[in-house]
Amino acid sequence: MKTKTADYIELFLQYEKTKGRRSLAAVRVYLRKHFLAYLEEQNKLFIEDITHDLLQDFQLSLAFKRKNNNEFYTITTRHRIICSLGSFCRWLADQDYLVINPARKLVNVKIPERLPRHVLTEKEMSQLLESIDTSTTLGFRDRVIMELFYGTAMRKNELRNLKLSDVDLENGYIFIEQGKGRKDRVVPIGSGLNKLIKEYILCVRPKLNTYGDNPYLIITYKRKGPVCTSVIDQRFKVTAKKSFLNKKIYPHLLRHACATHMIRRGAPLRHVQELLGHRSVRSTQVYTHITINDLKKAHKKYHPREHM
Secondary structure, eight states: OOOBHHHHHHHHHHHHHHTTOTTHHHHHHIIIIIIIHHHHHTTOOBGGGOOHHHHHHHHHHHTTOBOTTSOBOOHHHHHHHHHHHHHHHHHHHHTTSSSSOTTTTOOOOOOOOOOOSOOOOHHHHHHHHHTSOTTSHHHHHHHHHHHHHHHHOOOHHHHHTOBGGGEETTTTEEEEOSOTTSOOEEEEOOHHHHHHHHHIIIIIHHHHOSSSOOOBSSOBTTBSSSOOHHHHHHHHHHHHHHHTOSSOOOHHHHHHHHHHHHHHTTOOHHHHHHHHTOSSHHHHGGGHHHHHHHHHHHHHHHOGGGGO
């Protein structure tokens, strides 16, 4: 008796859950909402129906598919859907449910490199950090969160999953385990941030640790385990409002600010690449465009030929 692809998708999601995949919710949506729905439209319900040609047709259909607001799906979303589909097909072949991987030669769309829409200046960054009231428990924790994002350029999930054991204050570094792309890396922490984290661990974190035996660095008194990403986002909104900066403030913006400010001050691109955890220096080069824009402005303002 044939087994439907829908059942194999559920098996794959259970497998991914045991592997601790952090983007499982998104993969679930990509495979159920998009791929499975397409298979049902085509009346291709079994894994034997999954061929390279079928996957190519599905990929093409994504380019014309619209969201509920009638907008087309972005290239980034389409790229992620195909990546998830590729992982699923690879798993089918690895588990011998299929003889070959039908997605092995599928060419995914390339995500264009984009500059951040806006980057905080060093002055704005100081204004944001200094607007936080560190006399309160949550305020002090928020300051640590913001300083970590800006000081280490880590991502939101990386900060959320940071454990006490990952922080080496004596030697001045943080170990980030299984970052984006499941890549480990070590990032340095400056003396100011080092002192701030130390004070947080000794004086502030115990007040938040109402459940006890919590291994995570950033916690909240409302739940056991790491702080929720929604809590981080909410605290950013609160801080942004208090800072009176007329810009949208979010965690990744501080990562952009860290990289941009370092490059503007002359940091080698290779070092910034290591800090950001980019596999290729090409991903880091997007930040050099910002400094090139600075140079273009200076050239236009100061070069004599621009005023003739």
